[in-house]
Amino acid sequence: MGMSRAASLSADEFDYEFVPETDQSFENALANARDGRRLSVADGVELITTGTDTPGIDPERKELVLEAADRRRAEVVGEEVTFVANVNNNVTTACNTGCLFCNFKDTAHQFETEHDADHAGFTKTLEESREIVADAVERGVYEVTSVSGLHPGLALNEEHHELLDPENPELNYKPPGVYDTPPATYEEYIRGMAETGAHVHSMTPEEVEHAQRGADWDYEHVYRELHDAGLDTVPGTAAEILVDEVRDVICPGKIDTGEWVESMEAAASVGLPMTATIMYGHVENAMHRVKHLQVVRDLQDRTGNITEFVPLSFVHQNTPLHEHGVVETGASREEDELMIAVSRLFLDNVEHVQSSWVKYGDEHGMKLLNCGADDFMGTILSEEITKRAGGEYGEFRSFDDYVEMIEAIGRVPVERSTDYTERRRVTGDGPHGPTLGPEADGTPLL
Ligand code: SF4
Structure with missing residues (x-):
């Protein structure tokens, strides 16, 4: 045909x-x-x-x-639509990887003390990172999602710093001291967030690769150390399209499909639940989308640790792919609907499929809940990634918004924990707030 x-x-x-x-x-x-x-x-x-x-x-x-x-x-x-009370806490936007679909990164040398020019990026200190999460937990938040740029000054821990040679350009390493805001280590950031009582959802396969560069460690070692520091679950982002001929176009600096899968298997082998994603609507074709689904289904057959699948429609504004004229526009609404539907049908071993209101907006996001999706993401108290790539949608969903939207399509609103082990139906007249977080008492978040 x-x-x-x-x-x-x-x-x-x-x-x-x-x-x-x-x-x-x-x-x-x-x-x-x-x-x-x-x-x-x-x-x-x-x-x-x-x-x-x-x-x-x-x-x-x-x-x-x-x-x-x-x-x-x-x-x-069944009829339940779930969501989680969460906060986004990305610790740095410094990154040298240069993925062509990303506007989150700022070339890392701009962050050095010797560099004078202004830039819009940031690095949070350990204290700042911890406080953002502690404040959110006090409001009732359950989960912190933390995905960051691959800052050259970031290392797993002190031992890793000692192994890394700043003179070796292949390692993409500089000592933290050369930066305006020296980053802490991955372990310190994770421990700081975990100490607040939040469930820590962090360390993508790409970050774990960065956390072992130049060292003689495998992914399993790194995930085990991070798990010990307080890491609870792993976001299966950095997946983009898991077919190397597409990765070669949009993210040549990233790990390849085989390494992504190996890293996820390592996370599973130390007992970490994880999500999986696809970022579609750029230079891939329909065969790539479905081959990606097959990689995820095979991984799930081997691990069983994937709690949900998250299709992410490419937000093209302000990205190099768009600025260089490679991609004129993102996926159409019809393509979004079919992506969600075929994810549900193809991934017969993954229970939950997410509709991301940050990528799709409220109205379209609700439509996708009738195309096979059953999870409606999280409250997200801050969301730098989508904002910086030109996403047009608001940055926060209250529990009342959720209840109204989900009941409007005749479904049942349910607050969940990140790994879906705890669930609570949110019923009755509002105002509604989270109850699953360590400090949550049903008071609205804001
Ligand atoms: S997608 Fe991630 S790794 Fe790639 S440039 Fe952006 S921040 Fe860096």
Whole structure:
């Protein structure tokens, strides 16, 4: 079957090995999905393109895919829609990795004391980082999510600092003292956040790679040390698209697919629950999206530690990919719906699929809860990453907002812990606030 126009996205100019062509039919793929059979990559591609035999997205076929996914969602998790009371606490924006989809980083040399020019980035001291989290916990927050730039002055601990040679450019290392605000170590930041009583969701596979550069340690050693320091769960971000020919275009400085998987397996082997993500809507095609889902499903078959899958629609504004004219726009709403739906159908071993209101906005985010998603992210008291990449949406969702939005679509609002082991239905007239956090007493967050 031919390659559909929608499926080719804006990636026509890349000479990819993997293209969205299959010998499956849309009808057979849909039947497999409806009957609950494990989907092949060809099935996934047929569903996510609404058939490679026709160009563009067919609206009637799309509705059939969304319906199948919504029904599957109801069978797997019922009518509850979950959310978590959380705070974002990214400790630094300094980064030299230069991913082309990112506007979070500021080239790290600007942070050095000798550099005079102004920049919009920041590094938090250990004390500042801890206080932000302590304040949020006092308000009732349960979780801190912390994902940072790969600051050259960041190391796992003091032992790591001693191993790192500032003269070796391959290590991307400088002693903390050369920076206006010297960063603490990864272990210190994690311990500081954990001491507040918050559940610490941090250390992506990319950060763990940075935390072992130049040392003779494996990922497992690093995750074990971090777990001992208070790390509770791991965000499976830095995944982008887990197909190397796409990574070579958008993030050549990052770890490859094999290393990402190895790192996640290491996290699982020390007992850490984790999430998995996909960032789509840039230079990848439909085959890449589905191959990514297969990498995640295989990883979950081996580990069982993935609590939820989080599709992230690429926010193109203010990113190098957009500024260089490589990507004109992000995914369409129809593509978002199909991404969520096929994630639900393809990942038969992952219980929860998230609709991210930060990426999609409220209205579209609510629609996606009817396309297979059942988790609606978190309150997020601050969210530098999306703001700096030009995301247009507000930065905070109160419990009352959540209750109103979720009840408006006839579902049941449920406050959850990060790993879903604790859940509480939020019912009755407001005002509502969190109750699961160590200091939470049902008072609204703000
Ligand atoms: S995505 Fe992460 S690693 Fe890449 S440039 Fe941005 S902050 Fe650095």
